[in-house]
Amino acid sequence: xxxxxxxxxxxxxxxxxxxxxxxxxxxxxxxxxxxxxxxxxxxxxxxxxxxxxxxxxxxxxxxxxxxxxxxxxxxxxxxxxxxxxxxxxxxxxxxxxxxxxxxxxxxxxxxxxxxxxxxxxxxxxxxxxxxxxxxxxxxxxxxxxxxxxxxxxxxxxxxxxxxxxxxxxxxxxxxxxxxxxxxx
Numbered sequence: 583x584x585x586x587x588x589x590x591x592x593x594x595x596x597x598x599x600x601x602x603x604x605x606x607x608x609x610x611x612x613x614x615x616x617x618x619x620x621x622x623x624x625x626x627x628x629x630x631x632x633x634x635x636x637x638x639x640x641x642x643x644x645x646x647x648x649x650x651x652x653x654x655x656x657x658x659x660x661x662x663x664x665x666x667x668x669x670x671x672x673x674x675x676x677x678x679x680x681x682x683x684x685x686x687x688x689x690x691x692x693x694x695x696x697x698x699x700x701x702x703x704x705x706x707x708x709x710x711x712x713x714x715x716x717x718x719x720x721x722x723x724x725x726x727x728x729x730x731x732x733x734x735x736x737x738x739x740x741x742x743x744x745x746x747x748x749x750x751x752x753x754x755x756x757x758x759x760x761x762x763x764x765x766x
Contacts (some may be wrong), residue, residue, distance in 0.1 A: 591675055591711055596698070599675075600707035611636060611655045619648040627665075641682060646670070657694075657711075661718065666690070675711030676730060684716055687724030687742060694730040717752060726761075 587604055590597035597604075618630035627645040634640055636655035641662035650670055652658060657674035660666075661682030669689040672678055676694040698708040712730025716722070720734055723742030734740065735752025744761040754763050 594676065594711065594713075596708055596710045598707045599695070599709050607654050607656075611652055614655060615649075615651060618646065618650060621648065638677070640664075647688075653695075667724070675709065676713040678714045678716075680716045681718035681720065681736065683719040684722070685720075686722045687726070689725040690722050690728070691726075692728045696730055 585593070587597045587601035588607070591604070614630070614632040614636045618633040621628060621630055627647050629637070629640055629644065629646050633646070633655065638656050638659045640660045641664065643662055644660040644664040646666045647668040649668060650666065652671070653673045653675060655674065657677045658672055659677065659679045661680060661684065663683045664680050665685045667686055667688040667690070670686050670691070672692040673695055678692055678694065692714050694711045694714060695709045696712055698704045714728055714730060715733045717734055717736035717738065719736060720738050722728070722740045723744065725743045726740045727745045729745070729747050732746055732749050734746070734750040735754070737753045738750045739755040740746055740750065740761060741755070741757030743759070744757050745759040746756065746761045748760070750756050750761070756763050
């Protein structure tokens with residue numbers, strides 16, 4: 583039996599992102615994100631019930647400031663005390679694991695999808711998801727971009743505006759485009 587496009591995506595294989603089932607899942611995520619964005623000011627930072635249900639997991643004390651955007655939600659796993667500041671985008675076509683105590687500055691973007699290099703296949707919607715794993719107590723500065731297929735070790739720091747294209751060692755500080763280690 584042939585795999586569905588969602589099954590291919592979950593398996594880390596090339597899949598067609600222009601698919602009715604995936605469209606419906608993205609629409610459900612958009613509804614949950616809309617509810618989250620509509621929380622009253624006194625609930626600022628709390629995760630709206632519908633979004634919390636959509637997420638793969640969210641530890642106690644995890645907070646997401648609105649606005650927030652995700653592709654599917656179910657591939658996002660937040661550890662205890664994770665904080666995502668306003669304007670974060672997570673395109674979770676693969677698992678995104680964010681360790682406890684990790685904080686994102688405003689406008690951080692996590693991009694798991696990689697589109698095909700062949701123009702005809704790219705136009706046809708072929709892409710693959712690459713996971714992102716972020717350790718514990720990591721600081722990701724505002725407007726940083728994390729590309730799929732990377733790991734960031736515990737206690738690392740990613741400077742504001744950096745573009746992370748390769749994995750970052752535990753305790754390292756990286757800055758720039760592409761992000762490179764600096765000495766402390």
